[in-house]
Amino acid sequence: MPTVDQSPASIQVLTDREDQVWTKGSGKQFACDRKSTAGSVTQRACAFCGSRVVLYPIADALHIVHGPIGCAVYNWDIRGAQSSGPQLHRNSFSTDLAEKEVVFGGEKKLQASLLELIRYYRPKAAFVYSTCIVGLIGDDVEAVCKTVSRETGIDVIPVDSPGFKGTKKTGYEAACKAAYRLVGTGDTSGISRYSINLLGEFNIAGEAWLIRRYFEQIGIQVVSTITGDGRVDDLRRCHGASLNLVQCSGSMTHLAQLLERDHQIPSHRVSFFGFEDTARALYAAAEFFGDPEIMRKAQELVRSEIATYAPQLKAYKQRLKGKKAALYVGGAFKAFSLVLALRSLGMQTVLAGTQTGNAEDYEQLKAICDPGTVIVDDSNPLELAKFVLEKDVDLFIGGVKERPIAYKLGVAFCDHNHERKIPLAGFEGMLHFAREVAESALSPVWQFAPRRAMRHHQLSTNGGEA
Amino acid sequence: MNTVHLSPDLRTASGELPEGDVPEIATRNACKLCSPLGAALVFKGIRGCLPFLHGSQGCATYIRRYLISHFREPVDIASSSFTEDDAIFGGARNFAAGVDNVIRQYQPELIGVATTCLSETIGDHMLGMIKTYQDKHAGDGPPLVHVSTPAYTGTHSDGYYATLLAVVRQFAQRTSLRLPHRVNVLPAIMSCEDLRHLRECCEAYGLSATMLPDYNSTLEGGSWDAYHWIPPGGTSLDEIGEMGAACATLEIGHTQAANSQSAAAWLQQTTGVQRLALGWPLGICLADHFFTALSIASGRTMPRRFAEERARLVDAYVDAHKYVAGKTAAVFGEPDLVVAVASFLSEIGIKPVICATGSKQKQWKELIREALASDIGEFTALSGADHAKIATAARELKPDLLIGSSKGYPLARELDIPLVRLGFPIHDRIGSQRLLTVGYRGTLELFDRVVNALLEVKQSTSTSGYSYL
Ligand code: SF4
Ligand code: SF4
Numbered sequence: 001m002p003t004v005d006q007s008p009a010s011i012q013v014l015t016d017r018e019d020q021v022w023t024k025g026s027g028k029q030f031a032c033d034r035k036s037t038a039g040s041v042t043q044r045a046c047a048f049c050g051s052r053v054v055l056y057p058i059a060d061a062l063h064i065v066h067g068p069i070g071c072a073v074y075n076w077d078i079r080g081a082q083s084s085g086p087q088l089h090r091n092s093f094s095t096d097l098a099e100k101e102v103v104f105g106g107e108k109k110l111q112a113s114l115l116e117l118i119r120y121y122r123p124k125a126a127f128v129y130s131t132c133i134v135g136l137i138g139d140d141v142e143a144v145c146k147t148v149s150r151e152t153g154i155d156v157i158p159v160d161s162p163g164f165k166g167t168k169k170t171g172y173e174a175a176c177k178a179a180y181r182l183v184g185t186g187d188t189s190g191i192s193r194y195s196i197n198l199l200g201e202f203n204i205a206g207e208a209w210l211i212r213r214y215f216e217q218i219g220i221q222v223v224s225t226i227t228g229d230g231r232v233d234d235l236r237r238c239h240g241a242s243l244n245l246v247q248c249s250g251s252m253t254h255l256a257q258l259l260e261r262d263h264q265i266p267s268h269r270v271s272f273f274g275f276e277d278t279a280r281a282l283y284a285a286a287e288f289f290g291d292p293e294i295m296r297k298a299q300e301l302v303r304s305e306i307a308t309y310a311p312q313l314k315a316y317k318q319r320l321k322g323k324k325a326a327l328y329v330g331g332a333f334k335a336f337s338l339v340l341a342l343r344s345l346g347m348q349t350v351l352a353g354t355q356t357g358n359a360e361d362y363e364q365l366k367a368i369c370d371p372g373t374v375i376v377d378d379s380n381p382l383e384l385a386k387f388v389l390e391k392d393v394d395l396f397i398g399g400v401k402e403r404p405i406a407y408k409l410g411v412a413f414c415d416h417n418h419e420r421k422i423p424l425a426g427f428e429g430m431l432h433f434a435r436e437v438a439e440s441a442l443s444p445v446w447q448f449a450p451r452r453a454m455r456h457h458q459l460s461t462n463g464g465e466a
Numbered sequence: 467m468n469t470v471h472l473s474p475d476l477r478t479a480s481g482e483l484p485e486g487d488v489p490e491i492a493t494r495n496a497c498k499l500c501s502p503l504g505a506a507l508v509f510k511g512i513r514g515c516l517p518f519l520h521g522s523q524g525c526a527t528y529i530r531r532y533l534i535s536h537f538r539e540p541v542d543i544a545s546s547s548f549t550e551d552d553a554i555f556g557g558a559r560n561f562a563a564g565v566d567n568v569i570r571q572y573q574p575e576l577i578g579v580a581t582t583c584l585s586e587t588i589g590d591h592m593l594g595m596i597k598t599y600q601d602k603h604a605g606d607g608p609p610l611v612h613v614s615t616p617a618y619t620g621t622h623s624d625g626y627y628a629t630l631l632a633v634v635r636q637f638a639q640r641t642s643l644r645l646p647h648r649v650n651v652l653p654a655i656m657s658c659e660d661l662r663h664l665r666e667c668c669e670a671y672g673l674s675a676t677m678l679p680d681y682n683s684t685l686e687g688g689s690w691d692a693y694h695w696i697p698p699g700g701t702s703l704d705e706i707g708e709m710g711a712a713c714a715t716l717e718i719g720h721t722q723a724a725n726s727q728s729a730a731a732w733l734q735q736t737t738g739v740q741r742l743a744l745g746w747p748l749g750i751c752l753a754d755h756f757f758t759a760l761s762i763a764s765g766r767t768m769p770r771r772f773a774e775e776r777a778r779l780v781d782a783y784v785d786a787h788k789y790v791a792g793k794t795a796a797v798f799g800e801p802d803l804v805v806a807v808a809s810f811l812s813e814i815g816i817k818p819v820i821c822a823t824g825s826k827q828k829q830w831k832e833l834i835r836e837a838l839a840s841d842i843g844e845f846t847a848l849s850g851a852d853h854a855k856i857a858t859a860a861r862e863l864k865p866d867l868l869i870g871s872s873k874g875y876p877l878a879r880e881l882d883i884p885l886v887r888l889g890f891p892i893h894d895r896i897g898s899q900r901l902l903t904v905g906y907r908g909t910l911e912l913f914d915r916v917v918n919a920l921l922e923v924k925q926s927t928s929t930s931g932y933s934y935l
Contacts, residue, residue, distance in 0.1 A: 007692070008693065011571070011693070011695075012570060012571055014567050014570060014571060016567070035547065035549055036523055036547045037547065037563075037567060038545070038546045038547045038560040038561075038563045038564035038567060039518075039544050039545075039546070039547075039563060039564030039565060039566065039567030039568045039571075040544070040547075040567055040571070041526075041530075041542045041543065041544050041545075042523055042527065042545075042547070043527070044523065044527060045523070045524045045527040045528060045531075046522050046523060046524025046525075046527070047524075048524055049524050049527070049528070059479075060479040060480070061479070062479070064492065067583070068500060068583045068616075068617040068618045069493060069496050069498060069499075069500055069617060069621075070499060070500030070502070070503070070525060070528065070529075070583075070617050071524070071525075071528070072493070072496065073496040073498070073499055073500070074499070074528035074529070074531065074532055075528075076495060076496070076873070077474070077876075078535075078893075085480075085481060086477065086479050086480065086481055087472075087474040087477055087481070088474065088477065088478070088479050090474040091474050091475050091494060091495055091854075092494070092495050092496065093492050093493070093494055094492065094493045094496065095492060095493070096492070096493035096496065097618050098618050098619070099616070099618050099619050101618075102583070102587055102616075102618050109491060112491045113489070113491045113492035114492075116487065116489040116490065116491055116492065117489050117492055117494075119486055119487070120478075120484045120485075120486060120487070120488065120489050121477075121478050121479055121484055122478045122479050122480065122484070123478075123479040124479055132521070132522050132524075132548075132553065132582075132583065132584040133583045133584060133587055133618075135553065136553055136584065136587055136588060137587065162553075163522040163523070163524035163525070163548075163584075164522040164548040164549055164550055164552065164553045164584065165550055166549075166550075380571075381540060381542050382542075382571050382572070382693075382695065385693040386693075389692075389693060400531055400534055400535055401527070401530060401531055401534060403534070403538075404534055404538065404539050404540040404541075405540060407538075407689075408539075408540060408687075408689065408690045408693070408694075409690060409693060410689060410690075448689070449689045450688075450689055450690065450691035451689075451690065451691050451692075
């Protein structure tokens with residue numbers, strides 16, 4: 001068997017991707033916002049996945065995936081998005097197309113499926129996701145939706161998301177378009193002048209509840225969290241809010257734009273990750289309303305929250321100081337917050353990448369990173385492994401698909417994806433984050449991992465700390 | 467009813483119990499995955515092989531994600547990343563570019579190409595594309611093997627067996643030569659530990675086994691000191707090449723026994739390798755068949771350690787029989803697993819009142835009934851079932867126990883009965899790779915888990931809470 005050079009330097013970055021890998025200080029060009037290179041094992045999913053992720057937490061809607069079974073079943077109840085009431089969204093409904101429908105069309109089956117499901121589950125609305133096959137066989141999904149809508153009296157909304165139509169981002173846009181069909185159809189009476197919508201918040205592990213509480217505490221009404229713990233009726237009336245706060249901008253920018261265009265609601269990009277960004281988000285909203293009382297309350301809240309959590313955080317910082325981190329997440333705005341949060345723990349980000357960041361996001365990310373930091377767009381496991389090794393990182397932040405890259409190489413890992421079950425947003429979330437990081441990075445198990453064992457040995461013979 | 471623990475499939479949008487006709491047409495919470503996943507699993511068990519899905523990238527990413535959450539190992543699967551244009555005009559260009567890139571980055575020894583629904587539907591001519599590719603490279607570069615796996619004609623289980631056949635057909639040499647003591651083992655979709663134990667059993671009989679696939683170390687390897695493009699392990703192409711010269715093929719899985727198109731059937735027809743069609747060797751009866759087959763293939767009697775394991779297993783059955791007597795279970799998952807579990811349960815006095823699979827299995831009930839070790843009377847056999855149907859049956863029949871994948875958890879929670887996790891996927895517990903269910907030893911492990919799950923119920927629901935049962 002030929003021996004293959006397995007050193008990190010021998011991992012090639014594919015020619016087509018060379019400009020999607022960038023090192024701060026290199027002066028090179030950087031490209032993003034592209035389709036994935038064929039044969040590069042991209043960590044991205046597809047357009048369908050993008051729309052499914054975004055609309056998933058709308059809990060009182062029926063979500064049915066029109067296509068063969070895989071697309072639907074791989075999404076069944078894997079996400080951490082929580083609902084305070086209905087659990088309908090946690091089912092995986094599919095038309096599960098068989099060969100004959102692929103040949104003769106799946107409209108009939110779709111229609112029959114919708115009718116029986118709507119009668120049985122009595123949802124407030126239904127979303128119908130088109131997958132690749134449906135895009136190809138040319139089912140008139142829109143027409144079926146119309147018919148069923150007429151017959152059942154609820155909104156039945158097509159989501160035009162065949163996977164091949166583009167990246168996850170294309171799917172985000174399809175989701176925004178679909179959700180927007182509900183907007184503006186509800187009664188807005190009783191909505192305060194001091195009111196906001198939270199866009200791009202998915203209520204992973206109850207995060208939306210936490211953030212909502214902050215706003216209510218400072219006297220701002222949250223009309224709709226759109227997706228997180230989402231309800232159809234909230235979406236219908238969300239155009240009554242005065243301001244949109246857009247988190248995870250990649251997924252929801254389009255909806256914010258539509259709301260601005262048709263309902264003149266301005267939007268503001270925020271993040272609720274880390275002390276700094278959470279405080280900034282609250283202040284931004286307070287400032288927008290120009291009410292001194294709101295601002296005072298916001299400051300008070302920030303002060304008291306920080307007073308509660310900062311001391312505990314300090315203890316973690318002492319133990320984590322100097323460690324090097326890699327992060328690979330969905331959107332660049334989150335990456336940006338993570339770099340800051342890690343820095344506040346005394347850690348340095350040496351590798352940062354995202355699946356779907358755009359040029360603007362990356363500019364911001366580049367600006368705050370330290371010289372020498374590698375930035376990657378739409379990366380793959382080999383590239384990530386290469387830089388984990390070359391940069392000798394101690395911690396990797398990513399999702400399930402990145403986890404084995406870290407673990408196999410004896411590197412700590414923190415899950416920062418939709419599948420996690422631990423709230424990381426807000427002030428309290430920062431403490432959870434620090435704990436997550438510390439529990440992995442400071443675990444005694446690494447002393448046995450071959451890549452770490454040597455180092456551990458050296459350190460302990462030097463009398464140093466592992 | 468306790469609404470907090472109601473399964474999501476049993477609530478309306480406002481959290482109430484639904485009324486009226488139960489949906490029949492839509493699939494609700496499928497009890498199957500799609501066929502390219504089965505193909506990828508086989509490819510992961512061949513040395514130096516990189517799976518490649520021809521179609522859009524979402525399928526590859528989803529399948530990777532699912533396999534990673536079960537095995538907790540890196541699973542790289544490339545795709546030709548179709549765009550809209552490729553979906554309309556065909557994916558030849560992306561295929562060639564994708565394969566080039568895979569070779570450049572991974573230097574694989576084999577590329578395992580499976581189609582997805584999309585490329586199947588547009589009718590991409592895979593063999594033609596592969597040939598064009600190979601002509602261009604003039605025999606340079608790794609071989610490619612292709613399997614057709616449209617998900618709309620079958621499940622992951624079907625994809626798995628179709629891939630076994632495709633690989634064997636392409637690489638096994640047609641020969642009348644016989645390598646003494648060489649056997650082929652074609653496992654079902656099993657855990658890494660199962661694969662290891664199957665090999666160990668063969669070796670104990672002096673047989674050298676070519677196992678296809680053998681992902682025992684590619685999907686459960688050690689901690690690494692350097693990064694591996696493709697995890698070490700798996701069956702080499704040379705070994706697969708020699709499968710045509712083995713003395714016998716041990717083919718595992720009841721569904722395959724009746725399949726005249728199986729890999730083992732092909733080997734028998736083409737190169738005359740004796741086909742020993744076996745069930746999944748779980749439970750004494752089925753394990754006996756397996757060990758008998760090893761005796762036939764090796765000409766040896768059972769080594770003492772297995773005889774001892776068998777004796778201990780019988781002893782355990784006796785020790786615990788009253789704890790399980792009269793209990794009922796619902797079993798769901800891949801068809802071959804379900805048949806075996808049902809057979810095992812019928813040996814110990816538990817009645818598998820529901821036997822369900824997501825695959826559309828012909829003669830499903832007969833298949834199960836034939837494998838039972840005792841007459842259990844009437845039972846519900848569901849084929850082509852989804853989890854909503856399984857739940858409906860379980861609500862009516864009220865089994866004491868569920869046996870199947872993590873996807874049964876909502877039902878277990880609703881019915882407040884234990885779920886003994888088995889099959890695929892298990893992504894809410896650690897150690898799915900190590901669940902042993904083959905041979906006497908594997909049976910004993912499962913037996914202990916089943917009995918203890920029932921004892922735990924007995925204890926936790928008792929008013930006295932004795933620590934001695
Ligand atoms: S399109 Fe087919 S192959 Fe792809 S995920 Fe869906 S069912 Fe599986
Ligand atoms: S078939 Fe299309 S929509 Fe479905 S998972 Fe694959 S890429 Fe996504």
